[in-house]
Amino acid sequence: MNLEAVRAGLPVLERYAYLNAGTFGPLPARTVEAMAAHQQERLEEGRAGRSFFESLMASREELRSELAVVIGAERGSVAVMTSTTEGCNAVVAGLRLGAGDQVVTTDVEHPGLRGALQAWDLDVRVARVSRARAADALEIIRREVKPETRLIALSHVTWTTGQVVPIREVGELGPPLLVDGAQSVGAIPVDVTALGCHFYTVSGQKWLLGPDATGGLYVRPDWVERLRLTYPSYVSWQDTAELVPWPNAKRFESVFTPTASVVGLLESLAFAREVGEERFAEARAMAERCRELVGEKCAVVTEPGQATLVSFRLPDRPLAELEARMEEQRVVIRDLPGTGWARASCGFWTSEEDLERLVAAL
Secondary structure, three states: OOHHHHHHOOHHHHOOEEOOOOOOOOOOHHHHHHHHHHHHHHHHHOOOOHHHHHHHHHHHHHHHHHHHHHHOOOOOOEEEEOOHHHHHHHHHHHOOOOOOOEEEEEOOOOHHHHHHHHOOOOEEEEEOOOOOOHHHHHHHHHHHOOOOEEEEEEEOEOOOOOOEOOHHHHHOOOOOEEEEOOOOEOOEOOOHHHHOOOEEEEEOOOOOOOOOOOEEEEEOHHHOOOOOOOOOOHHHEEEOOOOEEOOOHHHHOOOOOOHHHHHHHHHHHHHHHHHOOHHHHHHHHHHHHHHHHHOOOOEEOOOOOOOOEEEEEOOOOOHHHHHHHHHHHOEEOEEEOOOOEEEEEOOOOOOHHHHHHHHHHO
């Protein structure tokens, strides 16, 4: 699928230079159409009967399988979630961590992960990587890991600096590893089996171009029984009479994601699959081009050769002024609270014209 065809399938691009998939990806038209068709069928046929429930469960099972393919996971090792935040909370609660237990994270984590750690009164050791070179991140993290460390929890791609963290090497440090995949899955190739991590969260609404409140959680098969089921739902039980949980990651599904959203994410995954594997290289190439162009006007924070996020700061100009200017020019980026930076997200749908509009607005 060429760029013209890709962009034709994402109607928002007709009106905006949309550079904010790091928050919400552009919705494919076919995704919205599939969701609407599902809801229309429910309106006309109702929400009862054997065929309805069989279809409902089949769509969820299909999504589990498709997400497993996307991240290189074994079948049965992915649970459907509403967000990466839900996945992070499920893991931290399930590890039976308590007051004083030591965990290691970094100073560039999203509140969704930070909040999950804070909620349990843990001894959180913070690796200060925000001002460090990407090449130095591993050593900085290594220095914080001790024999008593119960968990390492961090992002694959940081949401502020856009840095790609060497997950495989971090996993070799020893403790169980929880990875926040909000800015990686759909943006760069991910293979959780090769990475060796224990837990990996997935956002559907960002780089996978899915509807709101969709995502997943990978639990390495040998950790399913070791992770406590803390927030069970109807879907968690293989035997609902005796409350016997499923023997795989499905048991950790605590919220019944609306079926229309499940159908929508499946359609978005099909859209990306039809674009092809080259979409990852194309997105990274546009991010490098964005660095180059924005660097002519601003101080770029993101190092070369990272993922698909480009963060930058505007000298002597309030972010509020920048936001107003961007809105006026129909360029969609975002500010990063507490940093003084703005961030552009580049995808396989991003065009040279999008980047030129960004620079013109700067």
